[in-house]
Amino acid sequence: MESAERAPAARDPVPRVDVYGFERPADFDYAAYEAFSSAYLGVLAHRAGRWARLLRGSGGVRRSRTVKRYVRKGIPLEHRARVWMAVSGAQAQMDQHPGYYHQLLQGERNSSLEEAIRTDLNRTFPDNVKFRKTAEPCLQSALHNVLLAYGLHNQGVGYCQGMNFIAGYLILITKNEEESFWLLDALVGRILPDYYSPAMLGLKTDQEVLAELVRTKLPAVAALMDGHGVLWTLVVSRWFVCLFVDVLPVETVLRIWDCLFNEGSKIIFRVALTLIKHHQALILEADSVPDICDKFKQITKGDFVMECHTFMQKIFSEPGSLSMTTISRLRESCRAALLAQG
């Protein structure tokens, strides 16, 4: 409200609700966003043309070198759902199991699962107009259905907080419950290694893997964390559990997810390492635990992360080489260490 009074709304070309329905926060930097978006619109227009040609040529999207290159440069919003569905294998699953999603919702209920989900419906994206109770249609009911169906489908996982944010984004992009369900299955069931099951072993493992990568690539930051006894779970849990939702700007998260669906969970490490490496000097200024926490919140804000196109180029250059072999080896050793700790 206040900012609207200061900057006359009539001349403000950036709407206060974004295309996804999110209200911009009170401290939103309209000037910086405008400067960025005027350049980015050109990129989007160019990419839209290239994608239109790519998609016109063949019947479907297959994972290939070209597609990988295209995806890294961003999938246009109008093709995003279709491309996510194709490259993640969600489309294939959906085609192989027609009607399955609806059967789940009509089948036997599970009251504790429903209660856990219901608890979080109201507090998923209260800043998004499409999730308000007054919205028509209100996406809360779609969110409820997708999470419930998923919990019934994958009973080992059920419902874990964090999945509400992920499913919420999927619904905003696909505008389709069934597709959201199969995309959630692609993420939780295949792309992410066991993040959400009750023991959360995959999640804990990956946070340790990040710690090891930081130790090798950015030893000064690792020394700072060790010196103050800060566990990585304190500063990066949200990054992993919510896949950067509500951590980074919406557009940036979607660009990250483009690559996540196509290239897999390695992308999460690239993003995390880029954020840390790029802000290494700032992080190293911290001299207490609260300071460290503040710095890790600071580095997810500002121009660097808002400028999603440059940011996505950076994640493939800044952290240096990061082979799947390295990640797999680290995952194995970290997992073993965690299991030994009990």
Added chain:
Amino acid sequence: MEAIWLYQFRLIVIGDSTVGKSCLIRRFTEGRFAPVSDPTVGVDFFSRLVEIEPGKRIKLQIWDTAGQERFRSITRAYYRNSVGGLLLFDITNRRSFQNVHEWLEETKVHVQPYQIVFVLVGHKCDLDTQRQVTRHEAEKLAAAYGMKYIETSARDAINVEKAFTDLTRDIYELVKRGEITIQEGWEGVKSGFVPNVVHSSEEVVKSERRCLC
């Protein structure tokens, strides 16, 4: 410039999902209340100074934790380095009260060899008409576990200050009496920064510090 404080205490806030842990902490550290709050995934961190006696300040480091059961695999690592804890339940949610015992058992296992001074907090006391747990039974349960009991509301700012400062004072007394001591490799209690400049409370500060050695 860091303010001057006598000790730093680490507190942990635990309890079932949606009992209002984050809202209580935000009210205490930021003085505001948001009717809707994101679920906490993992652990979050807040800090504030409290004055327990004129001139005697304690720095509180407060760990906010996820309430959903599976996140305990992450949050339990934070018990060990906490000296105090607020165990919350929601007075309008009986289940959250029934789970108090389970939360205490969970902490007991993971806090070894240290101990945590807990206060039992019946939260959302502004919603008295929807109450499912009486004050009497909550007090009885708290007494059985040797805890104090307090009812709070983050929305109406009832007893929020009191919940944190009373707990801080109790811990301070235990530290003063030597029942809790500062230990190498334990972050629960840390000795603060005492200025060279002589001020009125210096004498007190000195005598208290002596008994900790």
